[in-house]
Amino acid sequence: MDASLTRRRLTLVDTNIFIDLLTRNPDWFEASRLAFERRMALGAILIVDAVFAELSAGFASEADCSDFLDALAVEHSAMSRQALWRAGRAFRDYRRQGGSKTNVLADFFIGAQAETLGVPLLTRDAGRYRSYFPEIAVLAPQ
Template identity: 35%
Template sequence: MAVILIDSGVVIDLSDPESAWFEWSVATLERLDQNNTLVINPIIYAECSIGFERIEEVEVLFEHLGFVIRPIPKEALFLAGKAFLQYKKRQGGKSNVLPDFFIGAHAVVANYRLMTRDRGRFSTYFPSVELIMPNSANGLNR
């Protein structure tokens, strides 16, 4: 069984039926859930918790979705730092991007596929990660 890391944007879509990406996220996860293990990491958990008042609400969401929380290996933390350094050397000006580097590096080191709607930094700094993304043809872009 393959493992797929679910990016926080997808989780946020799933928690909001009014989201423009709700239908894509639900349909894609239904297809993927059959033969894969769906996981998040502590960074994704923290990013998703922002929209909730209590930890119990976040716990209910992840329990309902059936996502497993996996720790980020030290090797991924190291790789995230190196990728972030490359970003800064390329004059990357946004200061809120470090979580993406932790997520991308985790996918690389653990050899996970990554379900996301954010191609940018993932494809640039972690080109070996197989991204599961929306496209206009079939809802998947790999």
């Protein structure tokens, strides 16, 4: 991560917030927009690879997805081995608790990065993150 990021307040944002903004989800658009704008006013908005990958499914091209994120001044946060290891541990715990997915879920990459960086996570999926990453500050739109 760029050293300049460490001097600013950071927030990692989950895919569902961006989807709310893009689709103008009638149940969540306003709350997600306000929460996003509040965090943006405080500092940098970050995403991890998994968020870009999930979000890109809704765009015709990589350039369109990148343009959307650039317009919101969203920055990419590359994952460290420590964060990747933590994602794997969370996935292991999920499987031990009876989880049925056989591939590491994007949420585990997102939560692990927030935990490793020590930054809050803006998401509508607060329950899963609080279960597997109790150390992170989970911010949910209201």
